[in-house]
């Protein structure tokens with residue numbers, strides 16, 4: 001059965017039948033794992049500094065490159081949000097912020113945060129670093145393409161940032177870029193700004209496609225022996241499903257940016273209706289603005305889950321490890337991720353209830369939107385049931401996870417409000433929507449990112465981040481973020497519209513004045529509080545204590561590399577063999593409170609482990 | 613390395629006849645769809661014939677030239693299920709297109 | 725193309741086989757080369773790109789109040805003094821299907837390690853692709869000559885020109901990229917790179933005839949898209 005791999009100098013000793021400890025030769029070997037299907041991956045080792053750190057083909061380095069570039073864009077987005085809050089909380093205090101600037105800040109902030117920060121960070125950063133490690137591969141399947149993917153992203157970011165410096169400045173059309181105003185005079189950045197934005201988005205899509213193919217094929221075709229799909233950590237499931245969504249949703253974005261570029265440059269009228277401007281008919285005519293909205297949200301809603309699903313996956317793993325308990329309902333969690341992913345292609349027009357689309361669509365999209373809340377709620381129950389009677393360690397990582405659950409539930413509930421047409425109509429385009437999506441796709445995933453940084457920093461850098469500083473970081477961020485977004489629900493109820501530069505003497509302003517000052521102050525504090533993390537990292541790199549192998553006593557493969565931090569090729573000269581899911585914590589009868597995925601059944605025969 | 617079962621050198625290849633058959637069929641079907649225009653069929657008949665020949669041709673290319681017929685079901689399903697999203701998109705955009713035209717004409721003639 | 729002999733995973737048709745493959749470890753698509761799986765997924769993504777283009781075209785055409793030109797007349801060509809509807813398009817379809825056939829055979833001969841046949845067939849495919857691009861250039865210049873522009877056209881709705889140039893242009897770009905790769909692969913086949921497993925220029929990965937099949941998938945896809953464009957743009 002297994003002659004071909006069996007006696008190769010001790011390779012795969014666990015998997016041959018002859019090892020079986022049973023007295024008669026008849027019982028099948030309980031540790032048997034099928035022989036390898038894939039040839040050993042042929043890795044190209046770097047020969048120079050440039051090949052090692054710049055045009056590097058190692059997914060881990062690429063992951064860090066993605067991470068740092070995304071964080072850079074995130075900082076730009078954060079600064080823009082400060083400027084906006086400065087204007088909203090204390091109008092006129094910073095005289096240089098004109099209404100045009102304000103629109104540009106809103107637009108760039110939104111686009112950067114959603115696409116260039118969160119998407120790139122989760123898929124490019126965590127995806128690259130963790131996928132090969134967690135599924136037991138030596139690297140991504142196409143390392144060269146992976147390298148190109150990062151550099152394409154880098155160019156996309158450069159083009160985006162360049163738009164700050166062109167005549168007219170960046171586009172101020174809102175991150176949804178709705179035509180016709182996007183490319184018409186009167187909108188800031190309707191010349192070069194919007195062009196650079198569209199080019200940058202197209203480059204991002206191309207670059208992401210290269211990366212996404214890698215993530216998908218690595219997960220589908222390059223898992224190690226014994227790693228079935230249903231033994232993968234939920235992190236991998238989340239990133240995988242998000243990648244699938246991205247591969248199918250980004251085309252709509254690409255197409256709409258191409259069409260809008262043509263409208264802008266060649267004067268086609270894909271999205272441009274007949275327009276009367278100051279009594280004069282423009283050259284455009286006959287196009288359909290609502291078509292753009294459909295294309296945009298056919299991308300846009302899945303994009304929301306591209307950000308959310310990796311966060312779901314990662315937080316599940318973090319909760320399980322730090323509550324020392326198996327994840328409750330693993331299969332349900334997987335199916336919920338997949339189900340949410342599939343459904344997310346059928347809900348897009350819930351962003352368009354007030355757009356003037358076919359009024360019958362409201363029925364369809366309200367129903368699908370509410371249906372998608374079911375698997376989402378199941379996930380929340382499962383996180384809570386995982387915590388239930390767990391051996392919870394209230395460390396920094398766990399705090400971030402709890403923070404995630406709270407903010408996500410909060411944002412999810414307001415999502416149900418907005419999913420119903422009749423409730424959405426008065427609320428849409430108010431601060432209630434702003435509060436909703438910041439809770440659910442801003443703060444909640446950010447909490448997970450922070451938790452993930454504290455969790456995996458010991459793996460990437462080999463040192464433990466300081467816990468005290470971590471707790472300070474958490475509490476200021478969490479309480480601060482809540483102070484920012486919770487009052488916004490109220491502002492929405494009293495009717496304050498979003499994307500407004502100033503309220504002047506409107507009734508909104510008078511009743512919201514104190515609140516706006518409060519929100520802005522909280523925003524400055526939260527932003528500044530992130531410096532605690534920077535300080536923590538610097539301090540840890542200098543004086544932090546060594547992490548050693550597997551400091552959290554986790555089960556998944558990334559902690560079982562030959563060295564910490566892992567080197568090129570990840571696992572030394574033999575790949576690990578997987579015998580179980582990654583959630584065997586506190587198994588009765590086991591010496592330790594965890595069983596690594598690599599522990600063979602014969603090693604744990606004396607325990608009461610149920611799943612292998 | 614050695615631990616691998618030696619990778620299949622190649623998939624089993626198929627008889628040349630099958631490719632020639634499909635090739636021929638594609639020409640014939642293209643010719644038929646051309647005839648739809650030649651005889652100027654109109655209305656439902658035209659549209660259903662166009663779609664019929666189109667899907668047949670597409671199916672033949674995918675199934676035989678792209679070997680999907682011989683691939684395992686897992687791959688086939690992964691490739692075909694996402695098309696439901698496209699089908700839904702198409703269906704809704706048909707409704708939306710009609711509605712946009714309706715509202716344009718309505719507000720043009722009746723007034724806002 | 726694969727009927728791999730993998731222990732415990734003999735080809736099993738239907739959903740049972742799928743469930744078994746999906747539930748197994750290591751690979752989901754049993755015996756499918758990484759590169760080939762990648763090309764399939766890429767093509768799926770590209771299908772969404774073209775679908776979005778065509779959906780946009782459908783929505784645009786359905787909601788424009790202006791008259792949509794009759795493609796049968798716009799794309800007619802004079803043969804011996806008589807206007808024949810869609811003549812050029814029919815020829816282009818003919819050429820593209822021909823090249824798809826030669827590509828299919830090239831893949832077959834590649835797997836049979838018949839270097840000569842494989843190389844010549846790829847060459848034929850590349851020349852077919854080149855002819856197609858040439859004919860498309862002719863078609864474009866003819867329309868431009870008649871006054872059709874992306875932003876206007878003398879026959880009716882301006883969107884006709886916009887969608888025509890955009891969609892055929894995007895498809896033509898795909899064909900052109902394919903042609904470039906076909907020439908490169910043609911060289912590689914004749915030079916025997918796939919037989920010796922010579923490493924790629926950039927990727928440093930070992931060459932194999934499976935690459936011909938991967939390129940073949942792309943080429944058939946380009947043909948497939950043309951089937952849809954032919955039906956929806958020229959015939960509808």
Ligand code: HEM
Nearest residue numbers: 304308350351373412415416418419428429433437440441
């Ligand atoms: C319980 C599930 C959810 C429901 C029912 C829901 C529903 C909605 C609805 C109906 C809107 C449109 C509001 C309007 O324009 O008036 C909206 C907006 C938004 N949602 Fe959600 N959502 C859910 C989950 C999420 C998640 C998980 C994210 C992100 C991770 C998210 C991010 C957003 C964003 C960014 C917007 C703003 C769109 C804009 O610019 O108008 N939502 N949501």
Ligand SMILES: [Cu+2]
Nearest residue numbers: 301304348351
């Ligand atoms: Cu949505």
